[in-house]
Amino acid sequence: MDDFIYFFTFQDPSVAWVVIGITLLGIGSAYVGTFSFLDKKALLGDAISHAVLPGICMGFILAGEKNPIYIVTGAFLSGAFATFLSSWLKKNTKLSEDSIIATILSVFFGVGIVMLTALQKSGNPEIAGLNSFIFGNAIGISESDLLIYGGLSLTIILVLTLLLKEFRLMVFDPSFGKAIGFPIESIRFLFNVLMILAVVIGIQAIGVVLMAALLITPGAAARFWTDRLNPLLILAALFSVISGILGTYISFVLPQMPTGPWVVVFLSLIALISFLISPKSGIIFRFLSRKKYLRKTHRDHLLKALYKALEEGRKSMTIEEIYELYPYQKKEINQSIIDLQKSKYIVQSQNSISLQEPGVSEAMRIVRLHRLWELYLNESLKIAPDHVHESAEQMEHLLTPELEALLEKRLNFPSLDPHQETIPREKNDLR
Numbered sequence: 001m002d003d004f005i006y007f008f009t010f011q012d013p014s015v016a017w018v019v020i021g022i023t024l025l026g027i028g029s030a031y032v033g034t035f036s037f038l039d040k041k042a043l044l045g046d047a048i049s050h051a052v053l054p055g056i057c058m059g060f061i062l063a064g065e066k067n068p069i070y071i072v073t074g075a076f077l078s079g080a081f082a083t084f085l086s087s088w089l090k091k092n093t094k095l096s097e098d099s100i101i102a103t104i105l106s107v108f109f110g111v112g113i114v115m116l117t118a119l120q121k122s123g124n125p126e127i128a129g130l131n132s133f134i135f136g137n138a139i140g141i142s143e144s145d146l147l148i149y150g151g152l153s154l155t156i157i158l159v160l161t162l163l164l165k166e167f168r169l170m171v172f173d174p175s176f177g178k179a180i181g182f183p184i185e186s187i188r189f190l191f192n193v194l195m196i197l198a199v200v201i202g203i204q205a206i207g208v209v210l211m212a213a214l215l216i217t218p219g220a221a222a223r224f225w226t227d228r229l230n231p232l233l234i235l236a237a238l239f240s241v242i243s244g245i246l247g248t249y250i251s252f253v254l255p256q257m258p259t260g261p262w263v264v265v266f267l268s269l270i271a272l273i274s275f276l277i278s279p280k281s282g283i284i285f286r287f288l289s290r291k292k293y294l295r296k297t298h299r300d301h302l303l304k305a306l307y308k309a310l311e312e313g314r315k316s317m318t319i320e321e322i323y324e325l326y327p328y329q330k331k332e333i334n335q336s337i338i339d340l341q342k343s344k345y346i347v348q349s350q351n352s353i354s355l356q357e358p359g360v361s362e363a364m365r366i367v368r369l370h371r372l373w374e375l376y377l378n379e380s381l382k383i384a385p386d387h388v389h390e391s392a393e394q395m396e397h398l399l400t401p402e403l404e405a406l407l408e409k410r411l412n413f414p415s416l417d418p419h420q421e422t423i424p425r426e427k428n429d430l431r
Contacts, residue, residue, distance in 0.1 A: 022247075026237065028154075048079045049212045049215075050106075051079050055075040078108070080196055170191065195215075214243075221235075305322060367424055374388040
């Protein structure tokens with residue numbers, strides 16, 4: 001608890017600098033990563049993050065120490081070369097994009113590991129801590145490092161914010177962008193530069209191995225919660241910042257723990273929670289929605305069966321007759337009977353079930369939607385009458401009152417469906 005209070009009250013200025021840096025890094029990476037995720041370029045970020053390692057080592061060799069300017073420059077040039085090479089190979093070879101990215105990732109990272117191993121055996125005392133670039137160590141970043149990394153992060157955030165419209169066109173409709181005169185190729189080039197910068201500034205805090213997770217996971221997690229770009233960017237940035245601060249806190253409390261893996265752990269937890277409970281796309285929400293829809297479907301089928309019995313002159317149906325109509329759905333039918341009794345749509349007396357006044361109106365609506373859709377398929381789409389029933393069985397549960405009114409108007413308020421059965425309305429109530 002003492003460590004928690006000490007860290008989050010920022011009693012130590014260096015802790016405050018680290019939190020500010022990881023916040024800016026998280027926002028910048030989330031912004032870039034979200035556009036990359038939407039543009040289906042997630043693997044490119046992974047390749048760039050691994051490809052910067054040789055540049056880091058080369059920057060150290062040229063500077064003779066861990067000079068952030070040399071290291072950032074070397075990493076940027078290495079990442080830029082990997083991006084150019086990926087684009088060139090895609091245009092000039094028959095290799096698939098994933099094969100090219102996998103090859104570049106492996107080759108560059110392998111060369112980087114060889115160079116890092118050679119440096120560690122060189123005896124240079126300044127080499128200490130250079131391997132933190134593999135898995136990241138945010139606590140080990142100095143104030144001078146943070147000034148450079150934070151400044152670059154702020155640049156990324158500002159450029160993406162100011163050119164939001166252009167990047168939106170690049171991701172969602174580049175052909176339209178070209179047609180109205182936007183330089184889409186230049187915008188894509190600028191975006192690649194920003195992605196390389198985002199990787200470069202995150203390597204010391206998160207590490208080259210896991211930097212791709214910081215780029216892609218926040219946007220992927222946020223996508224479960226919204227389908228609009230601006231909220232998506234805000235949520236992705238929020239998830240990234242929370243994970244970055246918590247991962248940094250773990251590194252602060254346990255100095256031997258690298259930051260990158262813990263940031264990814266927290267990001268993964270957020271993504272898992274989003275996958276499970278998000279109100280639109282979460283697996284639990286979809287399961288409950290499907291269960292609710294199927295329950296409604298079974299209720300509608302029971303009401304429709306009772307209404308058809310009413311059309312035949314029978315005021316009720318026995319439970320055995322209903323079971324014969326739906327022989328493999330006895331459990332669902334029993335549940336539907338309970339639900340419809342609670343809604344006062346049906347009444348059960350001994351072994352027979354009949355519709356009450358509200359139930360007749362609801363059953364009439366369902367049958368009307370079914371027969372309107374059959375007639376629409378037959379007249380507008382020229383589908384034979386014996387092929388329209390199955391589609392109508394599905395659509396009768398989905399048609400809204402607005403669509404019903406549109407169908408009625410388009411079909412000129414018909415009285416008969418393709419099977420010459422009456423399309424029921426309140427004026428021809430069978431009661």
